[in-house]
Amino acid sequence: xxxxxxAVAAVALAAVAVTGTAQARDQIRIVxxxxxxxxxxxxxxAFGKGGKFKTPVVESTGTGGGMRLFCSGVGENxxxxxxxxxxxxxxxxxxxxxxxxxxxxxxIVGFDGIVFINSKxxxxxxxxxxxxxxxxxxxxxxxxxxxxxPYKTWSDVDPSLPKEPILVYGPAPNHGTRDAYVELVLDPxxxxxxxxxxxxxxxKKKACQxxxxxxxxxxxxxxxxxxxxxxxxxxxxxxxITFSYLDQNADKVQAASVDGKVASFESIANGSYPVSRxxxxxxxxxxVAMIPGMKEYLAEFTSDKAWGKEGYLADKGLIASPDAQRKxxxxxxxxxxxxxx
Amino acid sequence: xTEMAQTDTAVRSMDAVAARLKSxxxxxxxxxxxxxxxxxxxxxxxxxxxxxIVQKGWTGFIQTxxxxxxxxxxxVIDPDGSRDPLALDxxxxxxxxxxxMAARLAPxxxxxxxxxxTGMVSTMxxxxxxxxVVANPDIIGTTATVWVLASDKIDMVVKGQVPRQLGAxxxxxxDRQLGWVAQLEQSxxxxxxxxxxxxxxxxxxxxxxAGIWGAVVGSFFSLAITLLVSFPLGVATAVYLEEFAPHNRxxxxxxxxxxxxxAVPSVVFGLLGLAVFLNVFHLPRSSPLAxxxxxxxICLPTIIIAGxxxxxxxxxxxxxxxxxxxxxxxxxxxxxxxxLAMPGMLTGTxxxxxxxxxxxxxxxxxxxxxxxxxxxxxxxxxxxxxxxxIYLWAxxxxxxFVEKTSAAIMVLLLFLVSMNMVAIVLRKKFxxxx
Numbered sequence: 001x002x003x004x005x006x007a008v009a010a011v012a013l014a015a016v017a018v019t020g021t022a023q024a025r026d027q028i029r030i031v032x033x034x035x036x037x038x039x040x041x042x043x044x045x046a047f048g049k050g051g052k053f054k055t056p057v058v059e060s061t062g063t064g065g066g067m068r069l070f071c072s073g074v075g076e077n078x079x080x081x082x083x084x085x086x087x088x089x090x091x092x093x094x095x096x097x098x099x100x101x102x103x104x105x106x107x108i109v110g111f112d113g114i115v116f117i118n119s120k121x122x123x124x125x126x127x128x129x130x131x132x133x134x135x136x137x138x139x140x141x142x143x144x145x146x147x148x149x150p151y152k153t154w155s156d157v158d159p160s161l162p163k164e165p166i167l168v169y170g171p172a173p174n175h176g177t178r179d180a181y182v183e184l185v186l187d188p189x190x191x192x193x194x195x196x197x198x199x200x201x202x203x204k205k206k207a208c209q210x211x212x213x214x215x216x217x218x219x220x221x222x223x224x225x226x227x228x229x230x231x232x233x234x235x236x237x238x239x240x241i242t243f244s245y246l247d248q249n250a251d252k253v254q255a256a257s258v259d260g261k262v263a264s265f266e267s268i269a270n271g272s273y274p275v276s277r278x279x280x281x282x283x284x285x286x287x288v289a290m291i292p293g294m295k296e297y298l299a300e301f302t303s304d305k306a307w308g309k310e311g312y313l314a315d316k317g318l319i320a321s322p323d324a325q326r327k328x329x330x331x332x333x334x335x336x337x338x339x340x341x
Numbered sequence: 342x343t344e345m346a347q348t349d350t351a352v353r354s355m356d357a358v359a360a361r362l363k364s365x366x367x368x369x370x371x372x373x374x375x376x377x378x379x380x381x382x383x384x385x386x387x388x389x390x391x392x393x394i395v396q397k398g399w400t401g402f403i404q405t406x407x408x409x410x411x412x413x414x415x416x417v418i419d420p421d422g423s424r425d426p427l428a429l430d431x432x433x434x435x436x437x438x439x440x441x442m443a444a445r446l447a448p449x450x451x452x453x454x455x456x457x458x459t460g461m462v463s464t465m466x467x468x469x470x471x472x473x474v475v476a477n478p479d480i481i482g483t484t485a486t487v488w489v490l491a492s493d494k495i496d497m498v499v500k501g502q503v504p505r506q507l508g509a510x511x512x513x514x515x516d517r518q519l520g521w522v523a524q525l526e527q528s529x530x531x532x533x534x535x536x537x538x539x540x541x542x543x544x545x546x547x548x549x550x551a552g553i554w555g556a557v558v559g560s561f562f563s564l565a566i567t568l569l570v571s572f573p574l575g576v577a578t579a580v581y582l583e584e585f586a587p588h589n590r591x592x593x594x595x596x597x598x599x600x601x602x603x604a605v606p607s608v609v610f611g612l613l614g615l616a617v618f619l620n621v622f623h624l625p626r627s628s629p630l631a632x633x634x635x636x637x638x639i640c641l642p643t644i645i646i647a648g649x650x651x652x653x654x655x656x657x658x659x660x661x662x663x664x665x666x667x668x669x670x671x672x673x674x675x676x677x678x679x680x681l682a683m684p685g686m687l688t689g690t691x692x693x694x695x696x697x698x699x700x701x702x703x704x705x706x707x708x709x710x711x712x713x714x715x716x717x718x719x720x721x722x723x724x725x726x727x728x729x730x731i732y733l734w735a736x737x738x739x740x741x742f743v744e745k746t747s748a749a750i751m752v753l754l755l756f757l758v759s760m761n762m763v764a765i766v767l768r769k770k771f772x773x774x775x
Contacts, residue, residue: 027715027723029626038738041712042546048714049468055714057627057723077623225736248738310456316546317738 025076026292028056032066032083033176034224035112035242036279039313040083040301046312047300053293063176070282071096080287080294084280085112085176085242086183093341103285106339107298108329110307111319113243113268113276114180117228117253122235123162125256129274131157132258133189135166136217138210144195149212164236170211172221177242180277182209228253243268243276244317268319278321285336295334302330394754398747404538404549405491405499407462408530409441411470412484424478434470438462438489445530446521457518463490463549465538488532493548493741498522499531502744539748543714544730548741551734553749555716559629559709559724560698560756566633566720567697571640572690576679578641579648579686584674603642610638611703619707627708627723635703640693647689651682684771691764695757701728727753 030040037060048055061069063084070082071092088096088106096104116127134157139146154161171177190196190208199207211217220227227239232252239253243263246255255263259274267273281301288294300306307313309320320326415422417440418432442458443450450458466489473480473487494514497503505519514522525531542552578599586592614635618624624631655678663673704710710729717724725733731753734746 025625037712038546044712045546045714057708057711057713059627059708059711077619077626224738245738248740 024290027054028081028291028293028297029079030056030058030081030083030281031061031069031079032059032081032281033063033085033279034060035063035085035175035177035244036083036109036281038244038316039109039279039307039318040281042312042316043297043301043306046306047293047297050296050300053296056293056297062174063179064174067092068095070284071099071101073099074101074284074286076290078284080284080291081297082282083109084282086179086277087280088282088339088341090341101284101286103336103338105283105285105333105336107281107283107302107333108321108325109279109281109301109318110313110321111268111276112279113263113273113319114177114184115241115243115246115255115263115275116258117231117239117241117246117255118237119232119235120252120254122237123164124254125154125161125238126260127161127256128259129185129189131161132185134158136168136170136211137186137190137208138212139207141193141195146195146207149214149216152216162236166216167218167234167237168216168240169218169220169227169230169237170240171227172219174221177240180275181240184275184277186211243319247317265314265319269322276319279318282339283333283336285338288336298333302326302333391754394747394750398744398749398751400500400502401539401744401748402536403500403533404536405496405531405533406488407491407495407525408486408488408532409438409462409466410445410484411437411441411487412444413437413470413474413481414440415481418474418481424481426475429475429478430471432471432474434467434474435459435464437470438466441487446524454517457515458521461492461495461518461521463492463547465490465547465550490538490549491531493739494518495522496549497741499526499533503740539745543716544712544725544733545714546712546737546739548737548739548745551742551745553727553730553752555713556725556727556730556749557752558717559632559713560726562629562717562720562724563633563636563726564694564698566630567636567640568690568694570634570637571644571693574637575641575644575690576648576686578645579652580674580679582645583649583652584678585670599642599645603646606702607639607700608702608706610635611706613638614703615706625721625723627711627713628721629709629717629724629726630720631707632704632709632726633720635707636697636700639700639703640690640697643693643696644686644690647692648682648686651685651689652678654685655681681773684767684773688764688768691760691767695760695764698726698756698760699728699753701726701732704729727756 028044030044032040037058041058044056044058047053059066059079063082063086066079066082066084067088070079072078088104093104096102116125116132118125131154134140134149135151135154138149140149140151141147142150151157151166153163153165155163157166170181173179187208191204196204196207218230220230224241224245227241228245228249231237231239238256246253246263261267261273263273263275268276283294283298303311304326305311307318307320307326311320314320321329414437417436418434419425419428421428439455439459442461443455447454447458466487469489470487491499495518498505498514498519499522522531538550539552541554542550543555545551582592582596614631618631618634619626624634659677659681660673663677668676701710704726708723709725710732711723711725712733713723713725715722727749731746731749734742734749
């Protein structure tokens, strides 16, 4: 009986393995940023409902993880598109080229803002980037010297802030949102200080880009729901999340104003809200001829009914780029222009 | 005098005995109370957990529908009257839905009001009308009342998951839409029915269209692969180690390693799966085939350990009797020992499979944690599994996914409970005592 079972199993496995390797992939595979994931999946679903192609498979791996998978080679075992909440870096681009991924098209999808939220039952924060830097950087300047961050409560940072202990839940380094936080909040607030300006590049990077490790900054490597749950259970805690998430949960959490500006669709699209960034996706051009439906997927994503001001992605929280830029990016996606670093 | 002293010591020692006895009884009572307390505490936690899941999730099994009087306007569907199947397939059915809604609720709606109207029904309605027309082109030109799926926002309000007041927590409707909902409810054009979509559809970003069938099929394929691989391998390993292998340092080493493997965190198996099954054997990413193989690795130690215990429980007298009648070692094992040990082995296998059913961490590494809409047709198609689907929905921002998450948890628990039940029944039915 055992011999029989094993024989059946072996035959079944062999059959499965043969069919698995024999058929070429006929389904688009997308990886990358968890910030772009809600938009990418919405487009994938709409594209699949068209009925001509299979619905693309979208994995949420984080921008960095997505780049690694995307750049690891050409062929049906590697993803076709990667989403990113920041631009591809020079080293990632080189890594891509090294593995034969030489033709990449870059498309700017729209904009997203980073917001600082806390529970609606907690105090209302009015923050500046300067204050966020002072509250979350590992070392800060006190009397011209770099010392381990001495601030314990928000009122230590600035007397106008509430007398509550500093507790910030932020994305872990695998999120593009973290890179954007460093680039848009920590760097600008840190680098203009004369003592930091005088440092060399590496020391500057270390002084400005490291976050606290003493418990005041808590890293969350999962998705934004986890941050939101922590925030709701602790009214004085502040969370660093993306605007699209805030938009869906505006009844439970409130956003702090940053440098006097409140995050909204308008203030992010016109650039007056200081902590906003573009979102991207990258297309492996060598796969366009190999995987059916890639051109059509790009056309769906770059159509106004998807990423336009009143498109279905706007309902999911995407902030559309200005009309001229959308037009330019749609043409770029259609022509599949190679990107240059 | 001496007599008095003697009785005194006797009384005192009797007192001491009584006191010690009392303290021993007290210790036993304390121990029992502690044990009972521990059980009550865990039962209370379980009740709270299940209670909150059921309370949050039971509405996931019902869905809200809205009645729309749809006029199948030939001008919209088929302006040139050709009844060309392609034209019928690609016609603008969204306009039909919107017109039907507008005719009932807001005949002179401006552009914004029409947008609000569109937001009341699911985009599934369009698909529904398309199917109706394609199946029966004769209805073009007629008017019919069609029950269409309401959008998730309406669904939440009608089911009472979010309060009705304007701007209340979780209520994404504006005053105009709230008024329409009240109007529709008064005229009986809103109903709630059993949510068949939830059990027939794959994943979706629109909560009202999302279902677990894709994940159930994915789980089925994965577990089938797991069973096919791990059961024969596990049983063979257990039989060899227990019945044939010599007892030396090598078999000891193997035994220690197997016991260790049972305690290795499952995400490590995921990394192994990524390195071996995906990168070396090039099995398709996100497929139940790769997932099932990884889960088989997780199951194997459990099956081997349970299998060896079951074989050990078979009394040596059975083997000796068979040997005495001239049976070869293989005949002894195949004809006598293995059939007697099988119930124990099956129990171990089912428990191992139940663990595999609940795993997500190892599947993350091989790409099964992904947005997958199409229902898998074979073990090489990309697919999610039940716990992964729960994880993905729990991370979705839309409010309506909260109840879907809990509903999916209930389905997963149902599967787990029934698998464990099968294990218990098998054990009760076939277990033999000597």
